Amino acid sequence: MRPTLSDVAKLAGVSVATASRALSNPDLVADGTRRAVRDAATSCGYKINLVARSLRIQRTDTLLALVPDIDNAFYPRLIHAIEDTALAMGYAVIIGFTAKSEKYREAYGELLSAGRVDGMVVMDGGSGVDRFTGPQPDLPVVQVFDRVYGPSVPLVRVDDHQVAELAVHQLASMGHRRIAHIAGADEQQSARDRRDGYRAAMQRLGLPLEDQLVKNGHGHRAGGAEAMKQLLELPQGPTAVFCASDSMACAAMDVCRDRGIHVPGDISFIGADGTAEGMFSFPSLTTVDVPRAEAGVRAVEKLIGLIRGQAVAPDTVLPVEIKLRGSCAPTRTAVAA
Numbered sequence: 495m496r497p498t499l500s501d502v503a504k505l506a507g508v509s510v511a512t513a514s515r516a517l518s519n520p521d522l523v524a525d526g527t528r529r530a531v532r533d534a535a536t537s538c539g540y541k542i543n544l545v546a547r548s549l550r551i552q553r554t555d556t557l558l559a560l561v562p563d564i565d566n567a568f569y570p571r572l573i574h575a576i577e578d579t580a581l582a583m584g585y586a587v588i589i590g591f592t593a594k595s596e597k598y599r600e601a602y603g604e605l606l607s608a609g610r611v612d613g614m615v616v617m618d619g620g621s622g623v624d625r626f627t628g629p630q631p632d633l634p635v636v637q638v639f640d641r642v643y644g645p646s647v648p649l650v651r652v653d654d655h656q657v658a659e660l661a662v663h664q665l666a667s668m669g670h671r672r673i674a675h676i677a678g679a680d681e682q683q684s685a686r687d688r689r690d691g692y693r694a695a696m697q698r699l700g701l702p703l704e705d706q707l708v709k710n711g712h713g714h715r716a717g718g719a720e721a722m723k724q725l726l727e728l729p730q731g732p733t734a735v736f737c738a739s740d741s742m743a744c745a746a747m748d749v750c751r752d753r754g755i756h757v758p759g760d761i762s763f764i765g766a767d768g769t770a771e772g773m774f775s776f777p778s779l780t781t782v783d784v785p786r787a788e789a790g791v792r793a794v795e796k797l798i799g800l801i802r803g804q805a806v807a808p809d810t811v812l813p814v815e816i817k818l819r820g821s822c823a824p825t826r827t828a829v830a831a
């Protein structure tokens with residue numbers, strides 16, 4: 495038997511009216527109640543009748559989520575959270591991959607111009623999504639992590655300067671002074687902010703800030719490996735490396751292992767983002783964890799608020815934290831002292 499709204503209300507411990515408000519107008523109920531109702535709807539398999547609802551309110555009840563690709567380990571958890579939250583609030587989700595050919599980007603542009611979606615979540619990552627949406631889309635949009643449009647378009651993000659500062663301070667607290675940085679792709683604002691945050695933290699701590707200690711890994715594994723090879727060719731190499739992503743850090747550690755360089759005994763690593771790739775690397779990667787699932791939830795809640803004509807915060811900054819694992823350790827000098 496198909497679950498009803500009454501079933502959801504009973505599971506969540508609220509009235510039917512409250513359950514209805516939590517799913518259709520979530521900003522009208524407290525955060526705890528909204529999450530309890532959404533979790534109850536998910537657990538019992540309750541689905542809003544999207545077809546009937548869209549005919550009644552003259553909306554498509556469909557969102558478009560634009561993401562560069564699915565191969566990057568950063569995106570799956572974010573996409574799952576977007577879809578789960580949207581479905582719990584009565585919306586279907588179309589996923590569009592913008593790193594594909596121009597034909598695909600044209601198709602998404604037509605989807606938008608035809609009014610076949612009510613709003614859009616954009617995870618651009620420097621893929622140039624604004625080429626087919628224009629500089630200011632004419633439908634509700636929320637950006638996630640990277641700013642694509644102007645400040646008038648709401649954004650859910652982390653403080654990428656803080657991401658870098660946490661990593662550098664952690665390594666410095668272990669006695670490291672020659673700390674290198676493998677940076678992400680120049681076209682990504684988050685990568686530029688992490689590079690700038692690294693430089694600022696090194697300066698504040700009075701650590702040697704040398705151009706040769708900063709290499710561009712272009713945001714992917716091959717680039718991270720090549721950047722690490724360049725660092726190992728320096729006359730005086732680093733004792734620690736902060737990488738702008740976990741994938742680049744894992745590739746850099748692979749280079750060290752292939753050359754017989756022990757991690758973390760000879761060199762320590764900290765990545766960023768908190769992906770599964772780093773968790774299951776050897777050694778497991780210390781990382782600055784970015785709350786991607788929470789970002790997906792917040793982005794959808796904010797977007798649906800916009801669709802319903804509600805006021806939303808223009809800039810939401812989520813907290814990050816260090817996850818200490820096996821890839822970093824005190825320098826031998828610090829241990830001897």
